[in-house]
Amino acid sequence: MKLRQNVRHFAFKQALTAPVVGEKVTEKLVDLHVDVFGKKAADGRREEREPHMEAFFDCTFDTYVSALEAGFTEAEAREITHIQANFDFYNHGWTEMMEFPVDELEEHYERYRRFFETHGITIADPLGDFRNREIPDAASTPERLDDPEHPHAEGGFADDVYIEDDSGEITRGGADPEEVAE
Numbered sequence: 001m002k003l004r005q006n007v008r009h010f011a012f013k014q015a016l017t018a019p020v021v022g023e024k025v026t027e028k029l030v031d032l033h034v035d036v037f038g039k040k041a042a043d044g045r046r047e048e049r050e051p052h053m054e055a056f057f058d059c060t061f062d063t064y065v066s067a068l069e070a071g072f073t074e075a076e077a078r079e080i081t082h083i084q085a086n087f088d089f090y091n092h093g094w095t096e097m098m099e100f101p102v103d104e105l106e107e108h109y110e111r112y113r114r115f116f117e118t119h120g121i122t123i124a125d126p127l128g129d130f131r132n133r134e135i136p137d138a139a140s141t142p143e144r145l146d147d148p149e150h151p152h153a154e155g156g157f158a159d160d161v162y163i164e165d166d167s168g169e170i171t172r173g174g175a176d177p178e179e180v181a182e
Contacts, residue, residue, distance in 0.1 A: 060084050
């Protein structure tokens with residue numbers, strides 16, 4: 001998957017893993033993600049999806065911290081959470097919100113299979129053990145799976161995490177904070 005990465009991502013990583021500020025940072029990041037993905041929702045669907053996305057994304061921040069603790073890089077940990085979200089979008093038929101095409105679901109799962117299996121994450125149950133709260137139901141559009149449209153998806157990046165920096169350069173794998181700051 002192709003992700004953007006800059007020094008803010010490392011600042012968020014530090015804040016999310018800090019005892020006191022972590023909860024507030026999580027709230028802000030959940031709001032940010034709901035806004036970003038809400039804008040990608042089909043016309044007239046954003047409002048009905050937001051409560052679901054808010055609860056779902058809140059759970060994925062526990063996944064992020066767990067992935068970091070398991071030794072994944074910041075970019076890999078973030079990618080894992082984005083893959084979870086894309087599994088959820090797929091399950092709901094929200095293909096217009098997906099970041100990679102539906103035919104790459106299995107490839108993305110396979111790359112992190114060991115982590116996903118350890119935590120009970122599947123394509124059908126994208127939160128697995130990280131479901132720490134009730135996730136509100138949201139209307140599905142399964143008919144979109146018959147002929148999926150992916151206006152925000154970028155295919156061809158299923159074999160590794162790819163990072164696009166602020167200058168638009170794309171590299172394979174994550175970067176250290178010093179490399180990102182340059």
